[in-house]
Amino acid sequence: MTVQIAHIGDIHFGGLADIPVIEALERMLPDLRPDAIVIGGDLSQRARHGEFQRGRAFANVARETAPVLVIPGNHDVQWWWRPFIPFGKDVLYRKYRSYFGADLTPTLTLPGGGNGSGGGGGGAVIATALTAHGVAWGSLTPRVRDMAVKGHLPKREMERVRSVFAQADAGLARVLVVHHNVLRGEMSQRMGLARWRRAQRRIIEAGTEVVLCGHDHQESADVLEGKVIVSTAGTLCTRARGGRAVSFNFVTIDPNAVQVTFFRWEAAKQRFQPSDTAAFARSRTLSEALT
Numbered sequence: 001m002t003v004q005i006a007h008i009g010d011i012h013f014g015g016l017a018d019i020p021v022i023e024a025l026e027r028m029l030p031d032l033r034p035d036a037i038v039i040g041g042d043l044s045q046r047a048r049h050g051e052f053q054r055g056r057a058f059a060n061v062a063r064e065t066a067p068v069l070v071i072p073g074n075h076d077v078q079w080w081w082r083p084f085i086p087f088g089k090d091v092l093y094r095k096y097r098s099y100f101g102a103d104l105t106p107t108l109t110l111p112g113g114g115n116g117s118g119g120g121g122g123g124a125v126i127a128t129a130l131t132a133h134g135v136a137w138g139s140l141t142p143r144v145r146d147m148a149v150k151g152h153l154p155k156r157e158m159e160r161v162r163s164v165f166a167q168a169d170a171g172l173a174r175v176l177v178v179h180h181n182v183l184r185g186e187m188s189q190r191m192g193l194a195r196w197r198r199a200q201r202r203i204i205e206a207g208t209e210v211v212l213c214g215h216d217h218q219e220s221a222d223v224l225e226g227k228v229i230v231s232t233a234g235t236l237c238t239r240a241r242g243g244r245a246v247s248f249n250f251v252t253i254d255p256n257a258v259q260v261t262f263f264r265w266e267a268a269k270q271r272f273q274p275s276d277t278a279a280f281a282r283s284r285t286l287s288e289a290l291t
């Protein structure tokens, strides 16, 4: 069975939201026939109630089409609370949780095998890891203005993800969703994560096959260390990098390959159109291990 995931990043409800774009996406989601819809963080601009309320309405519309997975991004965290205090971090996520549920790192399993035929591979387990921790020691880098922007991927998060992957059925593709970009942005030349080499190593060691991330506001599809396919979603807000068209990614995982198609906004026609597709063979070693 092929798994198809609509991978949406950085909507930024609030002053930067592009409402006609969002409404067009809401209308087209059923036609895409995704098996899951991933909203990879930064639904809001300032973690305000109204922004989260519109974000929740978007997630509810999406849920009529397919299961929805939502995680918080750095803009969804009330980072100005309790900077550098390792305990009592709950307050950072209180407002987000009141709209999107207590679980900041949900998991979604899409069974393989196809219509009860049993076996046959396919399917996916989609795990999530929290990289948006507000102003935290682990996210600090020499650039002070990055204080509330950079993410980090704690060891305990990836240990949890590793055990989710280890316990999942062997035939399922291992997909990890994080907010911050795990590869350097082509235009921004920026990494989303502090201590990114260690983060990349942890992602590989957890047995991840596909990463879905965002934050950089430029879409891309690439491979980490020749091992992990990385889909980076662009943004749907008015701050697309370099004035480019806004976009979302559509990720297709079949037993042999992963394809990432960029759906870009055509302003003249007021609709999204599929444009280029990047295709990657799934790692032979992983595929053999999984079947």
Ligand SMILES: [Fe+2]
Binding pocket: 042, 073, 074, 075, 179, 215, 216
């Ligand atoms: Fe972000």
